[in-house]
Amino acid sequence: xxxxxxxxxxxxxxxxxxxxxxxxxxxxxxxxxxxxxxxxxxxxxxxxxxxxxxxxxxxxxxxxxxxxxxxxxxxxxxxxxxxxxxxxxxxxxxxxxxxxxxxxxxxxxxxxxxxxxxxxxxxxxxxxxxxxx
Numbered sequence: 165x166x167x168x169x170x171x172x173x174x175x176x177x178x179x180x181x182x183x184x185x186x187x188x189x190x191x192x193x194x195x196x197x198x199x200x201x202x203x204x205x206x207x208x209x210x211x212x213x214x215x216x217x218x219x220x221x222x223x224x225x226x227x228x229x230x231x232x233x234x235x236x237x238x239x240x241x242x243x244x245x246x247x248x249x250x251x252x253x254x255x256x257x258x259x260x261x262x263x264x265x266x267x268x269x270x271x272x273x274x275x276x277x278x279x280x281x282x283x284x285x286x287x288x289x290x291x292x293x294x295x296x297x
């Protein structure tokens with residue numbers, strides 16, 4: 165999803181999840197629910213976790229420091245920490261490395277293209293060039 169630069173990532177999460185379509189071999193509808201969501205602390209909101217649980221999407225999102233402190237201040241009433249699997253979270257580096265490779269292209273990293281269609285076309289072309297290397 166393409167948004168203005170000052171827009172946060174978390175409000176776009178549901179739109180991105182709704183846009184997922186994984187085509188299956190042979191007949192049948194495409195799969196619309198990911199097996200797992202691995203996200204950084206920017207997505208560590210209670211409402212986000214609640215929405216993912218309601219949709220049946222397993223997730224690995226680390227807790228922010230302020231959330232840990234708030235839960236600890238409540239004592240037993242604060243509840244238990246959400247599940248977090250460090251081994252699964254380490255796989256997130258593949259996405260981060262992809263972003264870093266895309267940022268090597270100056271026009272993409274600095275967003276020289278002001279029109280969304282040109283920017284998306286540049287992104288598609290650059291991704292294809294990276295994939296072909």
